[in-house]
Amino acid sequence: MNVPPQRDPSENLPPLLANFPVALPLPVIWGDQDAFGHVNNTVFLRWFEAARVAYLERIGLDRMPPAARTGPILARVTCDFRRQVNYPDQVTIGAKVARLGNTSLTMHHAIFSAAQQAVVAEGDSVVVLFDYEEQRPISLPESLRAAIRALEGAPEL
Amino acid sequence: MNVPPQRDPSENLPPLLANFPVALPLPVIWGDQDAFGHVNNTVFLRWFEAARVAYLERIGLDRMPPAARTGPILARVTCDFRRQVNYPDQVTIGAKVARLGNTSLTMHHAIFSAAQQAVVAEGDSVVVLFDYEEQRPISLPESLRAAIRALEGAPEL
Amino acid sequence: MNVPPQRDPSENLPPLLANFPVALPLPVIWGDQDAFGHVNNTVFLRWFEAARVAYLERIGLDRMPPAARTGPILARVTCDFRRQVNYPDQVTIGAKVARLGNTSLTMHHAIFSAAQQAVVAEGDSVVVLFDYEEQRPISLPESLRAAIRALEGAPEL
Amino acid sequence: MNVPPQRDPSENLPPLLANFPVALPLPVIWGDQDAFGHVNNTVFLRWFEAARVAYLERIGLDRMPPAARTGPILARVTCDFRRQVNYPDQVTIGAKVARLGNTSLTMHHAIFSAAQQAVVAEGDSVVVLFDYEEQRPISLPESLRAAIRALEGAPEL
Numbered sequence: 001m002n003v004p005p006q007r008d009p010s011e012n013l014p015p016l017l018a019n020f021p022v023a024l025p026l027p028v029i030w031g032d033q034d035a036f037g038h039v040n041n042t043v044f045l046r047w048f049e050a051a052r053v054a055y056l057e058r059i060g061l062d063r064m065p066p067a068a069r070t071g072p073i074l075a076r077v078t079c080d081f082r083r084q085v086n087y088p089d090q091v092t093i094g095a096k097v098a099r100l101g102n103t104s105l106t107m108h109h110a111i112f113s114a115a116q117q118a119v120v121a122e123g124d125s126v127v128v129l130f131d132y133e134e135q136r137p138i139s140l141p142e143s144l145r146a147a148i149r150a151l152e153g154a155p156e157l
Numbered sequence: 158m159n160v161p162p163q164r165d166p167s168e169n170l171p172p173l174l175a176n177f178p179v180a181l182p183l184p185v186i187w188g189d190q191d192a193f194g195h196v197n198n199t200v201f202l203r204w205f206e207a208a209r210v211a212y213l214e215r216i217g218l219d220r221m222p223p224a225a226r227t228g229p230i231l232a233r234v235t236c237d238f239r240r241q242v243n244y245p246d247q248v249t250i251g252a253k254v255a256r257l258g259n260t261s262l263t264m265h266h267a268i269f270s271a272a273q274q275a276v277v278a279e280g281d282s283v284v285v286l287f288d289y290e291e292q293r294p295i296s297l298p299e300s301l302r303a304a305i306r307a308l309e310g311a312p313e314l
Numbered sequence: 315m316n317v318p319p320q321r322d323p324s325e326n327l328p329p330l331l332a333n334f335p336v337a338l339p340l341p342v343i344w345g346d347q348d349a350f351g352h353v354n355n356t357v358f359l360r361w362f363e364a365a366r367v368a369y370l371e372r373i374g375l376d377r378m379p380p381a382a383r384t385g386p387i388l389a390r391v392t393c394d395f396r397r398q399v400n401y402p403d404q405v406t407i408g409a410k411v412a413r414l415g416n417t418s419l420t421m422h423h424a425i426f427s428a429a430q431q432a433v434v435a436e437g438d439s440v441v442v443l444f445d446y447e448e449q450r451p452i453s454l455p456e457s458l459r460a461a462i463r464a465l466e467g468a469p470e471l
Numbered sequence: 472m473n474v475p476p477q478r479d480p481s482e483n484l485p486p487l488l489a490n491f492p493v494a495l496p497l498p499v500i501w502g503d504q505d506a507f508g509h510v511n512n513t514v515f516l517r518w519f520e521a522a523r524v525a526y527l528e529r530i531g532l533d534r535m536p537p538a539a540r541t542g543p544i545l546a547r548v549t550c551d552f553r554r555q556v557n558y559p560d561q562v563t564i565g566a567k568v569a570r571l572g573n574t575s576l577t578m579h580h581a582i583f584s585a586a587q588q589a590v591v592a593e594g595d596s597v598v599v600l601f602d603y604e605e606q607r608p609i610s611l612p613e614s615l616r617a618a619i620r621a622l623e624g625a626p627e628l
Contacts, residue, residue: 027497030524031354031517035347035401041206041231042199042345046502049198053501074198078235087349184340187367188360188511192504192558199502203345210344244506355520355545356513363512388512392549 013092014112016119020094021151022055028089039085044121045077048109051093052125055107059147061129070138073130075104079123083116090114097148100157103137104128105148170249171269173276177251178308179212185246196242201278202234205266208250209282212264216304218286227295230287232261236280240273247271254305257314260294261285262305327406328426330433334408335465336369342403353399358435359391362423365407366439369421373461375443384452387444389418393437397430404428411462414471417451418442419462484563485583487590491565492622493526499560510556515592516548519580522564523596526578530618532600541609544601546575550594554587561585568619571628574608575599576619 017023026047034040052074056062061072085091092112099106104126111121128137129144149157174180183204191197209231213219218229242248249269256263261283268278285294286301306314331337340361348354366388370376375386399405406426413420418440425435442451443458463471488494497518505511523545527533532543556562563583570577575597582592599608600615620628 026500029497029517029521031348031356031520033349034345035349035351036228037349040345041234042202045199045202046500049502050500071193073241074238076235076237077198078233080233081231084230183343186340186360186364188363188505188513190506191502192506192508194506197502203343206345207343350542355548356516359513359516385507387555388552390549390551391512392547394547395545398544 014114014117017092017094017110017112020096020110021153022051022058022095023092024051024054024095025090025092026050028085028087028091030087033087037086039087041079041081044079044081044085044111044123047091047093047111048077048079048095048123048125049074051095051109052107052127055095055097055151056127058151059144061144069133070129070131072127073132074125075128076126077123079109079121081121083113083118083120085111085113085120086115089116091120097152097157098124100140100145100148102139105140171271171274174249174251174267174269177253177267178310179208179215179252180249181208181211181252182247182249183207185242185244185248187244190244194243196244198236198238201236201238201242201268201280204248204250204268205234205236205252205280205282208252208266209264209284212252212254212308213284215308216301218301226290227286227288229284230289231282232285233283234280236278238278240270240275240277242268242270242277243272246273248277254309254314255281257297257302257305259296262297328428328431331406331408331424331426334410334424335467336365336372336409337406338365338368338409339404339406340364342399342401342405344401347401351400353401355393355395358393358395358399358425358437361405361407361425362391362393362409362437362439365409365423366421366441369409369411369465370441372465373458375458383447384443384445386441387446388439389442390440391437393435395435397427397432397434399425399427399434400429403430405434411466411471412438414454414459414462416453419454485585485588488563488565488581488583491567491581492624493522493529493566494563495522495525495566496561496563497521499556499558499562501558504558508557510558512550512552515550515552515556515582515594518562518564518582519548519550519566519594519596522566522580523578523598526566526568526622527598529622530615532615540604541600541602543598544603545596546599547597548594550592552592554584554589554591556582556584556591557586560587562591568623568628569595571611571616571619573610576611 013023032039032043094110096108097105098108107125109123110119113120131138170180189196189200251267253265254262255265264282266280267276270277288295327337346353346357408424410422411419412422421439423437424433427434445452484494503510503514565581567579568576569579578596580594581590584591602609
């Protein structure tokens with residue numbers, strides 16, 4: 001297997017993303033552009049999703065229905081577009097948990113552009129732990145909270 | 158030309174979208190689904206975009222760069238996911254202007270599912286009028302404000 | 315349930331698609347465009363997929379893994395792009411089975427543009443009936459062949 | 472500017488892609504999956520597009536309308552799907568010119584999966600040099616042919 005090894009977050013991390021425990025580098029591809037000639041807004045949300053899933057994998061929350069009966073579900077997403085992104089470029093998407101609720105967690109994202117050396121977008125995802133069979137939220141287990149606190153280095157979360 | 162005529166918003170409008178001056182019906186297609194087996198979150202944002210553009214066309218703000226030097230740019234988007242959407246279905250996406258600022262407008266969206274007879278998502282788009290050459294926001298002209306007030310039937314906007 | 319009823323293929327069918335037993339109407343949306351300002355090539359393949367699935371549903375081949383152990387898998391696709399498609403427009407995508415093999419079927423597609431009143435693309439999909447557990451093709455059952463012959467009105471298939 | 476430097480094709484090139492002068496590495500992201508739980512067929516075509524554009528950039532054919540009056544247009548694409556691709560993975564997409572016509576070139580593609588250490592798909596793109604104003608194909612200029620022959624190391628093309 002030649003799958004690239006799990007990225008060491010300290011390696012090549014843009015300083016502007018230094019406080020994100022998970023940061024995913026992705027290339028901008030030609031097809032990410034829309035009729036305006038810059039990266040389409042939905043691609044930013046796809047990038048958030050990719051970083052969100054990378055984070056959930058790090059805390060063991062990546063077993064998805066139908067394999068598992070419970071799993072994460074996206075309840076809310078926001079994105080502030082600060083700058084247009086052009087092809088070609090390389091972006092890095094940070095993900096960090098900003099808040100732990102009873103049945104949900106709020107993840108914060110920032111997208112860094114290598115070409116612009118700037119954060120081009122920021123946003124939040126609210127992820128709910130969901131029982132897909134019962135169709136209702138369930139409490140985040142303590143093991144999951146512990147994994148998040150360890151990854152964030154934030155015992156107060 | 159057999160392009161379908163501009164949709165009369167009063168025709169077949171789901172009652173739950175009655176207060177949206179623009180409502181765009183779209184089919185859910187198989188490829189809208191992700192590995193969870195329901196419609197992917199980025200598709201909801203694509204639907205918002207389709208309704209947003211339909212609204213902007215109604216107020217004459219659809220000439221896009223590079224044809225025009227100034228045009229709309231998306232500054233912020235939010236989406237609250239209330240219910241999962243499954244294939245097959247037919248959704249209708251409402252768009253209405255909730256607020257007029259100096260250089261921006263805030264559009265509110267709701268997505269109605271025919272299969273569920275319910276609003277499955279709501280959200281907001283903040284659209285800025287942008288001078289792409291100067292790369293800065295510009296004031297919404299009075300003609301545009303008037304077109305929005307007329308379409309909304311809301312002189313107080 | 316207000317899901318639109320299964321479309322009667324004889325209703326509003328573009329004459330150029332008269333020999334397609336399944337024809338799916340879809341709107342062109344703004345986000346289908348790429349940086350060239352016309353509909354991106356991958357969207358044509360997404361349209362083929364939507365019509366292919368609609369056809370498979372008509373012959374009872376729409377139960378998908380993991381719910382089912384066997385299902386269709388796409389082995390090959392081709393697309394000839396005859397004309398650029400612009401937003402806004404309404405397309406209709408035809409699907410018909412052109413050939414039945416032992417473990418596969420070849421579906422032919424044509425995309426008709428309402429704005430251009432012309433076929434804008436044609437192509438083929440080779441669909442294999444696949445045992446996902448064993449990871450190998452399996453023979454098309456006689457019941458499936460019969461369903462296809464009936465839908466096509468083509469006993470010689 | 473921290474844009475990654477143009478990739479040296481000899482570096483880390485999968486041996487199975489050794490005869491492709493352009494090879495583009497791309498990560499598989501979560502959102503590339505469809506309801507079957509593997510990478511959707513249209514993503515393969517998006518990958519072909521990304522490699523095709525990378526090739527066209529190498530031969531100076533990347534100025535696009537509306538900036539330029541003439542440019543490449545995709546006339547035909549084919550894809551043979553040899554294996555399913557799963558998330559996570561890293562693919563490398565090769566592009567080489569297999570044939571030069573009067574107004575068109577045929578590019579061959581192969582997609583290599585790092586996880587499977589195998590070619591998972593192959594296909595061809597027929598690209599026509601197009602005068603968008605006149606809406607007709609134009610002859611490939613000798614300078615372009617020379618650039619392709621040099622990049623391919625194939626004087627006989």
